[in-house]
Amino acid sequence: MGVEKGQDFLRSVFLFHLAELSRAHALVVADDSPEGLHDFRVALRKLRSNLKSLGAFFQDQSDSKDFGDRLEWLDELISRARDADVLVATFNQALSDLRLPEDRSIAQLRSALNEQVLNARVRLEVGFKSKKTHDLLNDLPVFLRETPLVSQLCADYENQITKLNQKRSKRLSKKVLGMNLRNATNAQLHAIRIECKRVRYLAEASLPVLGASEQKHIDALTKAQVLLGLHNDLAVAIKWTKTSAKKAEIKTGLRKHLLEQLTKTQEINDRRLRNKLPNYLG
Numbered sequence: 001m002g003v004e005k006g007q008d009f010l011r012s013v014f015l016f017h018l019a020e021l022s023r024a025h026a027l028v029v030a031d032d033s034p035e036g037l038h039d040f041r042v043a044l045r046k047l048r049s050n051l052k053s054l055g056a057f058f059q060d061q062s063d064s065k066d067f068g069d070r071l072e073w074l075d076e077l078i079s080r081a082r083d084a085d086v087l088v089a090t091f092n093q094a095l096s097d098l099r100l101p102e103d104r105s106i107a108q109l110r111s112a113l114n115e116q117v118l119n120a121r122v123r124l125e126v127g128f129k130s131k132k133t134h135d136l137l138n139d140l141p142v143f144l145r146e147t148p149l150v151s152q153l154c155a156d157y158e159n160q161i162t163k164l165n166q167k168r169s170k171r172l173s174k175k176v177l178g179m180n181l182r183n184a185t186n187a188q189l190h191a192i193r194i195e196c197k198r199v200r201y202l203a204e205a206s207l208p209v210l211g212a213s214e215q216k217h218i219d220a221l222t223k224a225q226v227l228l229g230l231h232n233d234l235a236v237a238i239k240w241t242k243t244s245a246k247k248a249e250i251k252t253g254l255r256k257h258l259l260e261q262l263t264k265t266q267e268i269n270d271r272r273l274r275n276k277l278p279n280y281l282g
Contacts, residue, residue: 002154002155002156002157003151003154003155004154005154005157006149006153006154006155006156006157006158007149007154009157009208009209010054010057010149010154010157011144011145013050013054013205014047014050014051014144015144015145016205017043017046017047017050018047018140018141018144020039020042020043020046021040021043021044021047023039023043024036024039024040024042024043025040025137027039027040028040028128029128037078037081037082037085037124038082038085040078041075041078041079041082044071044074044075044078045075045197045201046201046204046205047071048068048071048072048075049197049198049201049202050201050202050205051064051067051068051071052068052198053164053168053198053201053202054161054164054202054205055068056150056153057149057150057153057154057157057160058147058148058149058150059147059148059149059150060147060148063143063147064147067139067140067143070136071136071140073132074127074133074136077123077124077127077128078124080120080123080124081117081120081121081123081124083120083236084113084116084117084119084120084121085117086233086236087113087116087233087236087237087240088113088114088117090233090234090236090237090262091109091113091237091258093265094237094258094261094262094265095258097261097265098257098258098261100254100257105250105251105253105254106254108248108249108250108251109245109248109250109254112244112245112248112250116244157209158209161206161209161210162206162209162210164202165199165202165203165206165210165214168198168199168202169199169203169217171195172192172195172196172199172281173281173282175192175195176192176277176278176281176282177278177282179192181273181274181277181278182274186231186232186235189228189231189232189273190228190232190235192228192277192281193225193228193229193231193232196221196224196225196228196281197225199221200218200221200222200225203217203218203221204218220279220280220281221280221281223276223280224276224277224280224281227269227272227273227276227277228273228277230269231266231269231270231273234262234265234266234269235266237258237262238259238262238263238266241255241258241259241262242255242259245258
């Protein structure tokens with residue numbers, strides 16, 4: 001009975017992610033909206049993350065890893081398009097904060113950004129229509145529904161999943177508390193953000209096992225993820241302004257104003273990040 005219950009629970013986790021992925025995929029194909037693209041990437045990353053976290057429950061872990069690799073390819077394809085959308089939104093906010101009048105230099109900036117979005121969308125459309133994506137989305141439901149699970153682990157699934165969540169949370173807490181947030185690099189904060197997401201995705205999937213009290217932890221992880229995400233979005237925009245904007249011959253004056261505004265916004269966010277992150281993740 002315990003084995004069957006554990007198997008049912010684990011199947012339900014992956015089939016829920018699969019349903020989210022299918023709904024978002026239909027939106028992207030039909031509407032091509034940024035929101036649909038965002039939903040698809042989130043669903044894809046939840047599935048990838050928990051497939052990796054709970055991969056030991058599959059009898060054939062090589063198949064689990066293979067699907068993880070195939071999903072990673074699709075994630076990278078999606079990310080180029082979604083990251084381009086986020087970059088545009090970040091610059092739109094910076095321009096709004098600066099309250100600069102629309103002129104030729106701003107029009108040139110918008111054109112350069114829109115071209116980046118268009119190129120990413122073209123690559124995405126080609127990738128979505130490819131045989132590689134078609135095969136992946138056809139093979140995935142069969143794998144998640146039919147691949148045998150490890151009976152011993154399924155019988156002890158509540159204990160196994162509880163220990164796994166505790167281990168992941170403690171590891172994340174140790175990293176954050178041991179980090180000098182004032183001098184942390186963009187790469188270090190990005191790594192914490194990724195791990196924060198993985199801990200959160202696992203905790204969300206584990207709620208029926210961990211209980212309602214875990215929701216407070218999930219809420220804290222979500223708040224931390226927002227702060228870390230904004231830092232990353234601004235870091236990417238700052239780098240783009242220093243490199244790609246210069247190559248696109250965006251006027252020096254506009255680039256200077258944008259760098260000042262983006263840096264100012266990042267400094268404000270990072271003060272909150274340094275104050276709040278140890279509380280959220282410590």
